Amino acid sequence: MTTGSTASAGDSRVETIARLGQWRIDTFGPCSYRRSDSFRLGIWNWYLSVEKNRVMVVRLYPEPCRLAKEQPPLARFMLRVSNTAPGRRCCVSPVHEKVLRGSDDFVWQVDSMFHGRFTVDVEFLDLKIASINGGEPSPIWPDEDMLQPLASRSSLRCLSRMLSESIHTDVTIRTSDGDLRAHKAVLSSTSPVFASMFFHDLRENQLSTIDIDDMTLSSCSALLGYIYGDIDQGEFWKHRVALLAAADKYDIADLKSCCEESLVEDIGLGNVLERLQEAWLYRLAGLKKACMSYLFEFGKIHDLRDEINAFFRQADRELMVEMFHEILGVWKSI
Missing domain, CATH: 2.60.210 (Apoptosis, Tumor Necrosis Factor Receptor Associated Protein 2; Chain A)
Known part of the structure; x- marks a missing residue:
């Protein structure tokens, strides 16, 4: 980055x-x-x-x-x-x-x-x-090495087969438009939220079912692809905002960091305000700093007059305060 x-x-x-x-x-x-x-x-x-x-x-x-x-x-x-x-x-x-x-x-x-x-x-x-x-x-x-887990390629192939061929799957994931099968052990080893679901006597553990109705089947497939070490690069880029939301929700720190770095890499006029909102929503300090710098230190806010007015009408008050202080800091340095 x-x-x-x-x-x-x-x-x-x-x-x-x-x-x-x-x-x-x-x-x-x-x-x-x-x-x-x-x-x-x-x-x-x-x-x-x-x-x-x-x-x-x-x-x-x-x-x-x-x-x-x-x-x-x-x-x-x-x-x-x-x-x-x-x-x-x-x-x-x-x-x-x-x-x-x-x-x-x-x-x-x-x-x-x-x-x-x-x-x-x-x-x-x-x-x-x-x-x-x-x-x-x-x-x-993008840099494909960014997504390469530390596990050996042999282990990744085994995990990929476990997912794609539903080998001894023991949990059903219900998305907004379809179901997927996965493994409690793999999910628990990746996410403390999933681990807590299956450790305690909760509904998810009793029924071996997880409701993830805020993700589509394809975006949840990308999430499982990341967890099992077999995500396609194009699928990652297509679903990275949904993956960021899931990483935040289920406390998957390495996926959250990976999504943040990816979003920083292609900041531009067409997406910087959206990126800034995502940085604020998911507490991404690096992405927020990069967006602020792009807008104020590099002066790109001058090219977004109409968009910034619409953004201010719906932005969080604390975020607007931070943007105001950023403007003051740039003025002082001139």
């Missing part, structure tokens, strides 16, 4: 969070060239440069090195140039998808000229390793 890393001091520094890099340029004359310090996103170090003569152009390219040559990045990204003066003005590039090897592979001619102080943002929507032999590119997000 990347939160607020910096390249170096001065206005050549690029700050990063999640998949966003932000370069704040304090001074820029009518005929100038500037290059940022290197900054890391994904597995590559990157540079941004701005040059201006008759027109203004922005370049994005990976640091020239053996990694960029042998594993060139296939990037899907967009850029934004904006000033910070009253009457905020910005230019946004189309979404580009290109293999980037050097400084000439991507050049964006900005439609407007910017002088003095302004900000250049690059947001990576996806990053893959391009095949140099014409094969399929290899994704670097």
